[in-house]
Amino acid sequence: MRVKFCGLVAASFAVAGCATMGGQxxxxxxxxxxxxxxxxxxxxxxSTYNRYPGVATAxxxxxxxDGAGNRIENGTVLLRDGxxxxxxTADLSTxxxxxxxxxxxxxxxxxxxxxxxxxNYPTPSVDAHSDGNEATSPATPEVWxxxxxxxxxxxxxRALANGxxxxxxxxxxxxxxxxxxxxxxxxxxARTVQGMKFPGAPYGLKMxxxxxxxxxxGNRGRIPSTRMGNFxxxxxxxxxxxxxxxxxxxxxxxxxxxxxxxxxxxxxxxNHCYRADEMALVMDMAKEMGYRVSAFHHAxxxxxxxxxxxxxxxxxxxxxxxxxFKMEAYDAITENAAFLQDAGxxxxxxxxxxxxxxxxxxxxxxxxxxxxxLGIALPDELxxxxxxxxxxxxxxxxxxxxxxxxxxxxxxxxxxxDPLSVYSRPEKVWVDGALxxxxxxxxxxxxxxxELGQPGEGDVK
Amino acid sequence: MKRPERKxxxxxxxLGIFCGLAGAFIGGSMARAQDFAIINATIATGDGSExxxxxxxxxxxxxxxxxxxxxxxxxxxxxxxxxxxxxxPGLFATVTTLGIWDVGAVSQSNDIRAxxxxxxxxxxxxxIVNPANQHILIHRAAGITRAATTTMPSGSIFAGQGAIIDxxxxxxxxxxxxxxxMVDLGETGGRIAGGSRASAHALLRNALREAGSxxxxxxxxxxxxxxxxxxxxxxxxxxxxxSGRESERGGDVLLTRFxxxxxxxxxxxxxxxxxxxxxxxxxxxxxxxxxxxxxxxLVLVGAGEGWLAAQEIAAARVPVIADALDDLxxxxxxxxxxxxxxxxxxxxxxxxxxxxxxxxxxRNMPQAAGNLVAxxxxxxxxxxxxxQAFAAISSVPAAISGYEGRAGILAPGALADVxxxxxxxxxxxxxxxxxxxxxxxxSLENHQTRLRTRYxxxxxxxxxxxxxx
Numbered sequence: 001m002r003v004k005f006c007g008l009v010a011a012s013f014a015v016a017g018c019a020t021m022g023g024q025x026x027x028x029x030x031x032x033x034x035x036x037x038x039x040x041x042x043x044x045x046x047s048t049y050n051r052y053p054g055v056a057t058a059x060x061x062x063x064x065x066d067g068a069g070n071r072i073e074n075g076t077v078l079l080r081d082g083x084x085x086x087x088x089t090a091d092l093s094t095x096x097x098x099x100x101x102x103x104x105x106x107x108x109x110x111x112x113x114x115x116x117x118x119x120n121y122p123t124p125s126v127d128a129h130s131d132g133n134e135a136t137s138p139a140t141p142e143v144w145x146x147x148x149x150x151x152x153x154x155x156x157x158r159a160l161a162n163g164x165x166x167x168x169x170x171x172x173x174x175x176x177x178x179x180x181x182x183x184x185x186x187x188x189x190a191r192t193v194q195g196m197k198f199p200g201a202p203y204g205l206k207m208x209x210x211x212x213x214x215x216x217x218g219n220r221g222r223i224p225s226t227r228m229g230n231f232x233x234x235x236x237x238x239x240x241x242x243x244x245x246x247x248x249x250x251x252x253x254x255x256x257x258x259x260x261x262x263x264x265x266x267x268x269x270x271n272h273c274y275r276a277d278e279m280a281l282v283m284d285m286a287k288e289m290g291y292r293v294s295a296f297h298h299a300x301x302x303x304x305x306x307x308x309x310x311x312x313x314x315x316x317x318x319x320x321x322x323x324x325f326k327m328e329a330y331d332a333i334t335e336n337a338a339f340l341q342d343a344g345x346x347x348x349x350x351x352x353x354x355x356x357x358x359x360x361x362x363x364x365x366x367x368x369x370x371x372x373x374l375g376i377a378l379p380d381e382l383x384x385x386x387x388x389x390x391x392x393x394x395x396x397x398x399x400x401x402x403x404x405x406x407x408x409x410x411x412x413x414x415x416x417x418d419p420l421s422v423y424s425r426p427e428k429v430w431v432d433g434a435l436x437x438x439x440x441x442x443x444x445x446x447x448x449x450x451e452l453g454q455p456g457e458g459d460v461k
Numbered sequence: 462m463k464r465p466e467r468k469x470x471x472x473x474x475x476l477g478i479f480c481g482l483a484g485a486f487i488g489g490s491m492a493r494a495q496d497f498a499i500i501n502a503t504i505a506t507g508d509g510s511e512x513x514x515x516x517x518x519x520x521x522x523x524x525x526x527x528x529x530x531x532x533x534x535x536x537x538x539x540x541x542x543x544x545x546x547x548x549x550p551g552l553f554a555t556v557t558t559l560g561i562w563d564v565g566a567v568s569q570s571n572d573i574r575a576x577x578x579x580x581x582x583x584x585x586x587x588x589i590v591n592p593a594n595q596h597i598l599i600h601r602a603a604g605i606t607r608a609a610t611t612t613m614p615s616g617s618i619f620a621g622q623g624a625i626i627d628x629x630x631x632x633x634x635x636x637x638x639x640x641x642x643m644v645d646l647g648e649t650g651g652r653i654a655g656g657s658r659a660s661a662h663a664l665l666r667n668a669l670r671e672a673g674s675x676x677x678x679x680x681x682x683x684x685x686x687x688x689x690x691x692x693x694x695x696x697x698x699x700x701x702x703x704s705g706r707e708s709e710r711g712g713d714v715l716l717t718r719f720x721x722x723x724x725x726x727x728x729x730x731x732x733x734x735x736x737x738x739x740x741x742x743x744x745x746x747x748x749x750x751x752x753x754x755x756x757x758x759l760v761l762v763g764a765g766e767g768w769l770a771a772q773e774i775a776a777a778r779v780p781v782i783a784d785a786l787d788d789l790x791x792x793x794x795x796x797x798x799x800x801x802x803x804x805x806x807x808x809x810x811x812x813x814x815x816x817x818x819x820x821x822x823x824r825n826m827p828q829a830a831g832n833l834v835a836x837x838x839x840x841x842x843x844x845x846x847x848x849q850a851f852a853a854i855s856s857v858p859a860a861i862s863g864y865e866g867r868a869g870i871l872a873p874g875a876l877a878d879v880x881x882x883x884x885x886x887x888x889x890x891x892x893x894x895x896x897x898x899x900x901x902x903x904s905l906e907n908h909q910t911r912l913r914t915r916y917x918x919x920x921x922x923x924x925x926x927x928x929x930x
Binding site: 123124125126154155158162211303304305306307319321322323324325326327329330331332333334335339343353354355356358359362363365366368369372373374416417420421422423424425439440442450451454455456459460461 | 563564565566567595596599741766769786787788789790791792793796797798799800801821822824825828831832834835836838839840841842883887888889890891892908909912913916917919926
């Protein structure tokens with residue numbers, strides 16, 4: 001704590017409070033240096049999120065999808081002190097709990113969006129808010145998405161109220177081969193991004209292959225301007241990081257720290273990649289350099305290599321039906337998720353959109369129906385995992401959230417109908433057991449600073 | 462559909478490959494629309510009413526004869542038992558860019574925006590619609606049978622002249638060329654016009670003035686001094702760009718002659734003017750245009766803050782084509798955006814179509830409509846009934862497009878665009894199982910279905926996937 005305090009003071013008051021720590025010159029052998037930054041392990045920009053107060057709540061009588069593949073009819077879900085206490089049938093005692101009659105309704109874990117730009121491409125979408133791509137160099141692993149996130153983005157509240165989203169990963173954009181670190185957030189209103197940061201969530205590294213990096217830099221007459229250029233820059237960047245990691249006395253390098261975090265397995269790679277052949281190349285690059293890819297994002301051709309993705313244990317984060325907007329999206333099919341699931345590979349449905357994040361449940365339903373029409377068994381309790389436990393795994397937070405299991409965070413959505421129907425909406429949403437949205441209570445919905453005093457403030461949206 | 466006989470004849474060659482799909486309708490007379498009935502169907506007629514079970518639909522000569530409960534199947538007409546399946550009119554998509562681009566980011570394949578064209582209002586989409594385009598095939602398979610399609614404002618505040626198209630396979634997509642003109646008077650229009658909405662308004666007024674005086678000298682038929690040709694049904698309008706030859710025009714001319722001529726029918730109210738605006742104040746400014754130009758036949762496109770001016774829009778009897786699900790302050794002109802916008806407009810008596818741009822693709826229109834039904838169960842929100850929501854993607858956009866009672870509806874005399882569905886058409890999991898356009902069954906195959914078939918398994922033990930077709 002002492003060092004952390006010192007670091008904060010250093011930032012605020014230009015080191016005056018720390019100057020006495022290091023003795024005289026600070027360069028002599030055996031003496032601590034005069035000026036010291038926090039070490040990476042000390043987690044700068046730490047989460048200040050604390051769960052909000054909640055009441056012990058029993059949801060009784062609902063159809064429960066636990067996110068882990070189970071379905072309970074007439075189920076009971078107990079929440080207390082921010083945690084799931086129990087999930088079971090009607091026999092569970094609700095003594096000591098405030099009971100909500102959820103008969104005819106549905107309960108799921110809080111929805112998780114593994115791919116969002118809320119906060120770093122917030123609305124209003126003006127140039128002054130365009131903070132997602134540090135498109136000045138093809139490799140910028142040193143930038144952190146959290147330093148771009150505007151917590152007043154009105155999109156957070158829509159994702160909560162209309163989409164039941166309780167956790168989301170904010171990623172840098174895809175202009176760069178190495179876009180920078182992602183940040184995982186709890187979807188609660190906060191004055192600072194630290195107040196939203198998911199405690200204990202690992203960082204991610206956004207990478208990209210394909211059209212975007214080669215277009216952005218090729219247009220400037222520099223490498224990469226081709227797909228082979230993409231790989232050349234990426235591999236050299238990894239080799240440099242390995243060299244750095246093997247040095248004991250290397251000068252601190254923020255970019256390398258992120259890459260070494262990946263090599264150590266502490267930071268998870270989220271790789272924007274559309275085409276099947278390119279994903280296969282990326283997986284070989286990961287083998288070459290000694291890291292693993294957690295998930296391919298926008299993997300519209302993943303269905304062509306479901307077997308390879310399964311063998312490599314890589315998730316595919318995909319849209320249900322986006323297609324055709326760019327060359328590498330020409331072969332998108334709505335059966336992508338179903339074919340992947342059928343091949344035994346990991347499926348995640350993502351949004352990459354401030355609009356579709358409000359309807360991830362509907363995107364799942366589209367992808368489910370496409371598979372079922374071909375005779376692939378995709379029960380509701382399975383496919384809801386595509387937006388709950390599966391993204392939690394790919395984001396490294398599955399021990400904490402993503403399913404309704406005792407001891408996990410009480411991130412819960414009560415739906416007013418089948419969540420796989422277009423006619424259903426969240427009725428209540430809890431984050432860590434705190435009621436953050438209630439469709440039946442007009443005041444129980446967040447309104448961002450930006451919206452105050454403007455037309456439509458506090459509207460149902 | 463102006464020359465249906467010619468259209469039908471051209472079908473002969475194309476339809477051979479569809480035989481397997483067309484089932485009972487395959488025969489020597491494939492080139493003509495079939496007479497058929499569908500019985501035991503859950504029918505939604507598209508007129509705003511709720512669906513009825515155990516309904517019957519009768520189609521003859523490419524037109525609907527009857528639809529609903531208690532309809533008898535005429536003798537000699539083959540009846541298909543729907544087994545309770547949903548049957549609806551084909552969906553009508555507006556405003557779209559269907560048929561004029563292949564891949565969005567491949568500029569060579571994309572004709573949506575003519576940024577560097579010397580022309581503006583004169584742009585005419587009708588000669589460039591490609592009926593073999595994958596988006597046409599994919600959207601046909603999604604139950605969209607007709608659409609309004611247009612280039613978009615880019616180099617000028619005017620988009621050019623949009624067309625009404627069908628999505629059938631006869632190779633002749635254009636039903637009505639130069640069906641509407643579109644202009645952007647909002648944030649985008651202001652940027653195009655030189656950096657301010659004020660310039661966009663000045664440009665529009667000047668353009669209409671130039672068009673008005675152009676008509677005087679060019680002797681374009683339809684001036685009050687001359688007998689006006691009778692217009693009826695699907696008569697195509699004349700192309701005023703090709704009328705008149707005067708070389709002298711007044712000074713201070715900004716429009717090319719071609720562009721001025723293209724706007725003559727707009728000034729006269731013979732061609733609807735679609736005006737893209739979002740902000741409530743911009744909507745009011747558009748409605749006020751009718752004081753200066755009384756003949757303008759206005760349609761609002763966008764109207765994200767329409768609910769704040771709902772009474773005024775209703776009083777002006779101006780129809781609206783609105784995005785259904787926008788609820789974020791994406792720009793400063795939609796600060797008041799809410800998914801209740803359409804519900805509130807409809808409640809005020811405004812005729813509202815759900816815009817085809819409500820989702821990622823026009824094929825998501827039913828999802829948008831379904832979401833508006835969902836809103837009706839949310840306290841404080843204003844949604845639509847199922848019947849209203851379905852009408853907003855079928856009969857209402859058809860009516861705004863000039864096809865009231867003819868498209869997007871199952872009613873006597875309407876074009877027999879019929880879709881059978883795997884389930885409730887507004888549910889996200891539902892898809893069409895059969896699609897008829899003008900009484901002719903259509904193929905539902907496309908690039909995506911072929912990929913689906915090839916990659917249903919990943920088995921390459923005998924041959925590579927390249928041989929799997």
